[in-house]
Amino acid sequence: MKIILLGYMGSGKSTVGKLLAKQMGLEFIDLDDFIEEEEEQKIATIFKVKGEIYFRNKESEYLKKIIQQKKDLVIATGGGTPCYGDNLETLLKTTDHIFYLKVSLNGLVERLGKEKMQRPLIKDIPNGELPEFIGKHLFERSFFYNRATHIISSDGKTAEEIAMEIGKFLV
Template identity: 60%
Template structure:
């Protein structure tokens, strides 16, 4: 069984993925970490040295590799992964469940404002401009995110609650 988690940065893909893996005994694959391991570079370094087009091609390649492996796995995508190439179509065709971890704009602002320094995409955006930036990004990405088989509303829920909801809806 393959479960794919997607959503905007800060939506909890990695955290919920870890909890879900712990609860189900399935392997967790963080796509960004897998790309970094294969390239021996951090994502920002890949962008800087090899460019975004190279990164997006590598991202699609690694996603396909992970989906084609036979073992059970939870695959946590990068926030932009579903929006490039055929990645969303590939994920939907090659996995049993594609799950969108949906968080409201205020929820994302609250989560991301605490960790802006760790997020290159938003690190230089003033706090007062963050809601508009996230809103525009979500508007662009929702056409992809909303193709998921399952949408989980995550505001006000712990990773444990979200994981339990996913498990109950997969049965």
């Protein structure tokens, strides 16, 4: 069983994914962490040195590698993973369990505002411009996110509650 978690940065994919994997006795893979290990560089460095196109090509390559080699697992994708190349089509063809962890714009602004310095994509964006930046990304990505087989409204829920809600779909 492959369980895929999609959503914008800060939506809880990694946190929920770890909990869900533990709850179900499955392996957990954070795609961003996997890429950093394989490339032996932080994603921010890959973007800076080799560019986004290189990163997106590697992201697709590693996603396919994980899906083909691993059987039962939970995968937390990067926020942009389903929006590039044929990544979403690959996921839709290989699993029936794709969950979009949907957080409102206000919820994301609140969450990400607290952790801006750990998020290279937004660390230099003034707080007043964060809602517009995130809103633009959500608008651009919503087509892809909403094609998930399950949409989990995550506002006001703990990671444990979200993992339990996902678990109910898998029984």
